[in-house]
Amino acid sequence: MALSKAQDIIACNLCESDTKLKWKCLDCDLLMCNKCCDKVHPKFKNAKDHTIVDIKQVGVSGGVRHQDFTNIKCKIHTTQYCCIFCSSCDKPACPSCITKGHAGHTFIEIKEAYEMKVEWLKNRKRKLKMNETRLGEGDNTLDQILVRESSNCQKTLQDIQHQRDALKKEVDRYACRLIEEVNKNMTRIRESISKEKKKVLTRRQLEENKLETIEEILTTMDMSFFFENTDLIPKYFDQDVGVVNSSHNRMPLFKSGTISQSNVGTLYEDISSSNTAIAMKINKEFITGFKYCQYMAACSDGTLWIGDDAMKILHKMKPEGNILQTISTIKTELRGIAVTHNNDLLITDGQFKLKVVNGRTGKVSESKYSADPLGITDVHITSDHKVIVGAMSPGKAFPVTGRRVVIVMDQEGNHLTVYEQDKFKRNMFSYVWRITSTNTGNICVVDCLSDDYRSKVLVLCGDIVNEYVGNQVINKEDKRLQIANITTTPSDNIVVVDFDNHIHILDSSANLVYYYNIKEIGIEFPYCPIFTSAMSFYIGCYQPEGSTQKARLYEIQYSGF
Structure with a gap:
């Protein structure tokens, strides 16, 4: 899911005109252009002891985020700007809203509400990452199952072939039928695992899209966009990704019978632990x-x-x-x-x-x-x-x-x-x-x-x-x-x-x-x-x-x- 966004252009925190940001002072917590870093910042007290790093090391988001909380237009009174956040209604409110529709409600500063929602979004982001990790682990488990069952298939077919070679010529037709059944079993296992892997891929892509959406919200400078889209998060994002189904049909093993036409051998399900004896x-x-x-x-x-x-x-x-x-x-x-x-x-x-x-x-x-x-x-x-x-x-x-x-x-x-x-x-x-x-x-x-x-x-x-x-x-x-x-x-x-x-x-x-x-x-x-x-x-x-x-x-x- 992708959302449109509009971001303010961040300028140098010293000259406030140059938008070609290059440096960040970790001590002053300032983003600077080349000119201000060379000419202005050295005049600060103890500037020679400050740590200045290339902005590529921290990114713009790692710098100062001067969010403009005074420019949030009221959705109802379009000529006014929101000045406070109503906790009861969970949305920003303008002066007219306060007097007309929020009597007895609890209010907090918009900045405080912003910080609370950022923390809430970060928690959701962590959960999404955990979901993605869990799906990845499940995908790897499916790969391991496929490798194990392919190996079992190879061994089962070999056992059948050895038994077949020891039998009289007249039992050959029955052995061929068993081999065909083993191949069908392996085909079903492959199809089952392939189907589940497609489901896992779809869910992983969905979680990645959700992560991308939250990242857009977290990094936006448009507060109207921020609060408008944050409200959509619980409806679309708090859905359990479920678990990866790692229970699939097992490859039957081959049990040898006596060398006779009536008892070539049978396939049986291995219900023992997957930890085969060495x-x-x-x-x-x-x-x-x-x-x-x-x-x-x-x-x-x-x-x-x-x-x-x-x-x-x-x-x-x-x-x-x-x-x-x-x-x-x-x-x-x-x-x-x-x-x-x-x-x-x-x-x-x-x-x-x-x-x-x-x-x-x-x-x-x-x-x-x-x-x-x-x-x-x-x-x-x-x-x-x-x-x-x-x-x-x-x-x-x-x-x-x-x-x-x-x-x-x-x-x-x-x-x-x-x-x-x-x-x-x-x-x-x-x-x-x-x-x-x-x-x-x-x-x-x-x-x-x-x-x-x-x-x-x-x-x-x-x-x-x-x-x-x-x-x-x-x-x-x-x-x-x-x-x-x-x-x-x-x-x-x-x-x-x-x-x-x-x-x-x-x-x-x-x-x-x-x-x-x-x-x-x-x-x-x-x-x-x-x-x-x-x-x-x-x-x-x-x-x-x-x-x-x-x-x-x-x-x-x-x-x-």
Whole structure:
């Protein structure tokens, strides 16, 4: 909803003629043009100690608002101006109104009424913003439901296909019918969620229009316009936006029957908690030719980049059966690697500029991504093609000196955001060890706190910083969290691997969902995980000091996160 408005032009508060406002004195609370700021204001007492800022920093609305309460024409007696506000009638009144229609009523100053209504509007504005936030959260919940149910659909179809392959030829027709039913269920779920998302979008747009309308009223200089339109607010604006319907049909799972024509299997509704039990099992095991699988990145063609900084070597490898076939090898220092969306590889060797490996030719060259004069400690590429690096001032990692930052760049290498200090001006990072991100844009940082790898996870979500320092069951005072690596799953869970054989599964806000001791499936010394699908991931390991064995790489099938 849009309202027409008329605003007085604000002039310089000193000369009262120049309308090209440039500066504001925070001490005098005055808006000034360039000339008055240079020539007139310095003559004020103690002017040299005043704080003067560019008006762009505070806006005109942050300056002095000289509302003209003497120019409100009476709607009934059009030749007179309102001089007081009738609280009983909730409107301004002129002298004639007072004597003729407001006997026994309560009156207050127009300015006081204005201030009361401004406060009332601000309260309504806060409520609208809360409504918009709630709708946004509901919209995100719908997206998460769709991702979860799509994953369930994929698993259900796979279970049906496996069962179908084990059955006799004559049951094929019945299995096809079940598959068709699953697809119809998923179609209904998509349609239901799509319909609800359209409703949410409509309501969000309505709330945004309401916000725009209130903002127009709050910033107007026309008091007639202000009071006339403020009266409309309760009728049109105090409507509950309702709640987002997040209850939708669930994807039925597949229950296997005996291998017979009469009992192929049936679909059933999963009425248990949405928190599915975590399960992992080794699908394949590979023996590498090096001691540490410290760095890994997956290309879309199925090849893997695996790096060992101890040997200062980087391999491009292709899993073939249970063998890793080496395609190419690069000798280089390593601090972090990341595959771009066109299968090139970005490398940091601790210098201020990233290197790039051409995915087709294998040629190594300098990239356009720089943190100069800071040395880059890790690199990550987001789902929307941004490049994120951790960086520090030249020197040793510990004790902490100089700058420690996280930098977000666009595809051209331009710096978009630099994270360095929190809202209390305290340094956020000790040493940026590893970086990943969620599909929703949260940046997840492993901050190493000391040279014994004691560390924590920071999840940056706009101005909000969430922290994970471990699980109280396994990370007691004498066993602090020591993180080897971090990554995210296709469903936006955060996966943290520690040096004590545990996998910590967090939600996108750094809350612990589950932890898993990977030794239970026969894996020791995990180091670097990388997810390649919604059902499987690789985890590279290392060998402890003194061991003569080579590091293992495992392909793991998983479910539940």
